[in-house]
Amino acid sequence: MTATKGLEGIVAATSSISSIHDGVLAYRGINIDDLAERASFEEAAYLLWYGKLPTQTQLAFLQQQLSDFAPIPEPLLAQLKLFPSDANTMAVLRTAVSALALYDENANDISRESNQIKAIKLQAQIPTIIAAFARIREGKEPLAPLQNVSIAHNFLYMMTGEEPDVVAVKALDQALVLHADHELNASTFSARVTIATLSDIYSGITAAIGTLKGPLHGGANEAVMKMLSEIGSLDNVEPYILNKIANREKIMGFGHRVYKNGDPRAKHLQKMSRQLGLLKGDSTLFEMSSRIEELVTGQKGLRPNVDFYSASVYTMLGIPSDLFTPIFAISRLSGWSAHILEQLDDNRIIRPRAEYTGLINQKYIPIDLR
Numbered sequence: 406m407t408a409t410k411g412l413e414g415i416v417a418a419t420s421s422i423s424s425i426h427d428g429v430l431a432y433r434g435i436n437i438d439d440l441a442e443r444a445s446f447e448e449a450a451y452l453l454w455y456g457k458l459p460t461q462t463q464l465a466f467l468q469q470q471l472s473d474f475a476p477i478p479e480p481l482l483a484q485l486k487l488f489p490s491d492a493n494t495m496a497v498l499r500t501a502v503s504a505l506a507l508y509d510e511n512a513n514d515i516s517r518e519s520n521q522i523k524a525i526k527l528q529a530q531i532p533t534i535i536a537a538f539a540r541i542r543e544g545k546e547p548l549a550p551l552q553n554v555s556i557a558h559n560f561l562y563m564m565t566g567e568e569p570d571v572v573a574v575k576a577l578d579q580a581l582v583l584h585a586d587h588e589l590n591a592s593t594f595s596a597r598v599t600i601a602t603l604s605d606i607y608s609g610i611t612a613a614i615g616t617l618k619g620p621l622h623g624g625a626n627e628a629v630m631k632m633l634s635e636i637g638s639l640d641n642v643e644p645y646i647l648n649k650i651a652n653r654e655k656i657m658g659f660g661h662r663v664y665k666n667g668d669p670r671a672k673h674l675q676k677m678s679r680q681l682g683l684l685k686g687d688s689t690l691f692e693m694s695s696r697i698e699e700l701v702t703g704q705k706g707l708r709p710n711v712d713f714y715s716a717s718v719y720t721m722l723g724i725p726s727d728l729f730t731p732i733f734a735i736s737r738l739s740g741w742s743a744h745i746l747e748q749l750d751d752n753r754i755i756r757p758r759a760e761y762t763g764l765i766n767q768k769y770i771p772i773d774l775r
């Protein structure tokens with residue numbers, strides 16, 4: 406038995422949700438470029454869950470369900486107020502999603518019907534949790550979700566208390582479409598491993614949130630913003646990046662296990678970053694990001710991934726950097742839950758083997774002789 410480090414190249418599941426072939430990403434067979442330009446996040450989520458695009462009536466029904474489910478239980482809201490105001494936002498989300506199970510009398514029902522409803526509930530409640538904590542930590546009262554607006558609109562409203570402008574809603578909505586699913590990435594794998602033991606959807610999503618948090622995965626978007634802040638100015642990009650390259654340090658937002666010729670989602674976020682800079686009349690973050698890309702691609706051959714330009718996009722939308730990864734979770738909840746449903750449709754426990762590299766034939770030494 407020989408292990409493959411990081412399971413590179415190992416095909417560990419069959420799936421009909423999203424595919425990556427020759428650098429092309431598709432949800433249920435529809436190219437991400439098409440979806441990014443034309444679909445709303447709610448349509449993309451429907452597509453991932455049900456396998457086809459919704460009709461007007463189906464979309465309106467989903468929108469109504471999302472509105473109905475968006476408020477979170479009062480005891481959970483009370484708990485959010487008890488959390489330290491400087492708590493890590495992904496830890497808050499992980500804890501809050503786990504706690505949601507306590508207020509759902511059907512939490513342990515893993516039938517398809519029950520999980521499908523819970524997926525929609527979680528899709529509606531996660532933005533409310535994040536926005537509520539973002540306000541509570543600033544000493545503000547959380548806001549009740551609006552009825553019949555998109556998730557992107559509602560999230561921006563619940564975070565700021567103001568009606569968001571249409572450009573901001575469109576940009577966030579498109580970012581949510583782009584992040585919704587990505588084949589067997591680490592957090593989705595986590596969700597599938599957890600549900601495959603016949604645990605429950607809350608456990609699967611909690612595990613996935615914990616996995617997304619890491620800076621080698623979803624946490625990279627926040628790390629990119631930290632890097633941009635450290636660099637501080639366009640003039641400082643070159644010395645900063647060249648120094649990182651010389652020291653063989655990781656540059657966050659670059660590289661990918663599956664894409665070696667570029668992440669197809671990055672160009673959409675790059676375009677959005679350019680457009681938002683022009684609209685705001687301040688393209689500093691976009692220009693710094695472009696210069697970083699030029700250097701890292703030129704010197705290391707590494708291309709930006711989905712997390713790179715999302716950092717400047719979210720910052721230009723006025724979103725604090727520690728909400729970037731929670732926003733990724735809002736979007737990826739749709740993919741995680743679709744994978745949980747798919748895993749349970751044809752389940753087998755996921756239990757690979759390890760290549761043992763430790764000592765063998767050791768004798769037990771009694772404690773007084775050690």
Ligand SMILES: CC(=O)SCCNC(=O)CCNC(=O)[C@H](O)C(C)(C)COP(=O)(O)OP(=O)(O)OC[C@H]1O[C@@H](n2cnc3c(N)ncnc32)[C@H](O)[C@@H]1OP(=O)(O)O
Pocket residue numbers: 411620621622623625653654655656657658659660661662663707710711712
């Ligand atoms: C949504 C997402 O999860 S997208 C990914 C977000 N994560 C990041 O942006 C963090 C930075 N990137 C990375 O750490 C990696 O590229 C990962 C985690 C995304 C992929 O990891 P792997 O598939 O194991 O990397 P891979 O085997 O392709 O790396 C090849 C070489 O490139 C180097 N490399 C890869 N990414 C980077 C980077 N961002 N900066 C510097 N060097 C890098 C590796 O160190 C390795 O060098 P070595 O052969 O000298 O050891």
Ligand SMILES: O=C([O-])CC(=O)C(=O)O
Pocket residue numbers: 584586587589590591622662663710711
């Ligand atoms: O697929 C991966 O390894 C990481 C990624 O890009 C994602 O989860 O969107």
